[in-house]
Amino acid sequence: MLEWLRSGGFLSSYDIGVDLGTANTLIYVRGEGIVLNEPSVVAVEKGGDEILGIGLEAKRMLGRTPTGIEAVRPLKDGVIADVDVTEVMLRYFLKTVTTNRFFRLRPRVVVGVPSGITELERRAVRSSAHAAGAKEVYMVSEPMAAAIGVGLPVETPTGNMVIDVGGGTTEIAVIALSGTVADTSIRVAGDELDSAIVTFLRKNYNLLIGEPTGEMIKIQLGSAFPQEEEREMTVKGRDLVSGIPKTVRVHSAEIRECMQEPIQQIVGAVRRALEITPPELASDIVDRGIVMTGGGSLIRGLDDLLREEMGLPIHVDEEPLTCVVRGAGRILDDLSRFRSVLKT
Numbered sequence: 001m002l003e004w005l006r007s008g009g010f011l012s013s014y015d016i017g018v019d020l021g022t023a024n025t026l027i028y029v030r031g032e033g034i035v036l037n038e039p040s041v042v043a044v045e046k047g048g049d050e051i052l053g054i055g056l057e058a059k060r061m062l063g064r065t066p067t068g069i070e071a072v073r074p075l076k077d078g079v080i081a082d083v084d085v086t087e088v089m090l091r092y093f094l095k096t097v098t099t100n101r102f103f104r105l106r107p108r109v110v111v112g113v114p115s116g117i118t119e120l121e122r123r124a125v126r127s128s129a130h131a132a133g134a135k136e137v138y139m140v141s142e143p144m145a146a147a148i149g150v151g152l153p154v155e156t157p158t159g160n161m162v163i164d165v166g167g168g169t170t171e172i173a174v175i176a177l178s179g180t181v182a183d184t185s186i187r188v189a190g191d192e193l194d195s196a197i198v199t200f201l202r203k204n205y206n207l208l209i210g211e212p213t214g215e216m217i218k219i220q221l222g223s224a225f226p227q228e229e230e231r232e233m234t235v236k237g238r239d240l241v242s243g244i245p246k247t248v249r250v251h252s253a254e255i256r257e258c259m260q261e262p263i264q265q266i267v268g269a270v271r272r273a274l275e276i277t278p279p280e281l282a283s284d285i286v287d288r289g290i291v292m293t294g295g296g297s298l299i300r301g302l303d304d305l306l307r308e309e310m311g312l313p314i315h316v317d318e319e320p321l322t323c324v325v326r327g328a329g330r331i332l333d334d335l336s337r338f339r340s341v342l343k344t
Contacts, residue, residue, distance in 0.1 A: 017328025023167030116185030143173030149327030159281030165296025225301025289313030
């Protein structure tokens with residue numbers, strides 16, 4: 001009985017994979033799959049310690065809170081900006097996924113982190129996971145986790161290139177023999193696109209909107225490459241001149257134009273990663289192409305722009321939002337095979 005538990009029963013089901021993202025936190029439980037997908041947002045009492053909401057409940061409060069409440073995103077640019085709030089959020093999510101299961105055990109946790117993370121930021125991730133109840137904490141770079149999640153043969157000598165466009169960072173990596181041969185990490189991604197839209201409306205329409213509205217415009221109108229069918233939408237906000245609410249009509253071509261600066265930074269990062277790729281691996285990429293993952297890869301036409309700029313095949317994963325956590329899950333399912341990609 002004990003041997004059955006150790007080999008594949010309830011004990012192993014408490015191995016947990018975490019994609020601790022700037023925008024969303026996803027959790028995978030071994031044997032069950034992805035069991036949680038919540039915004040990385042916490043509502044706190046200003047000047048106090050009381051937590052008023054976590055996840056989707058807290059995200060609904062962004063830009064809508066009264067004076068005494070603040071909705072915060074404890075992760076910025078892919079790393080922990082507020083250790084204490086992140087610890088509370090992670091503990092809440094882990095408690096959510098372990099409640100009502102047969103055993104309450106301290107799990108082994110694999111966390112996806114940006115490839116450009118500093119040692120200080122790495123310690124913050126580790127301490128948060130331990131404080132949240134983890135027995136052992138392993139870290140894997142997000143591009144590596146995404147590549148494993150997509151199903152690329154990362155252990156072979158063949159070159160595999162991944163572009164992971166998240167909320168806070170864009171990670172580009174060329175992977176072979178279970179290691180990263182060339183990589184580039186920039187703190188420009190989905191959040192920067194939202195900010196560019198907010199700034200554009202403020203400068204061109206004297207309209208003040210919040211980040212949630214900026215994100216909604218990006219999802220509905222945002223594109224990186226001219227589209228066959230252009231769109232329009234009504235945007236509501238506050239007039240900066242009169243101070244009263246007003247409505248404007250915004251066209252997708254305007255939004256595409258205002259998003260060009262951060263998009264070109266992403267294109268430049270991809271080009272830099274290709275420039276430092278060894279020629280033998282570069283020839284593999286010509287044959288196999290580049291795989292795009294992360295929520296930012298859903299921007300309309302971003303794959304077309306990269307295809308035109310790089311002259312290489314670009315493939316967008318069918319479920320780009322879950323690639324990193326799926327990769328963490330596959331690592332947990334076959335830890336002996338993927339141990340070399342982990343950092344303790």
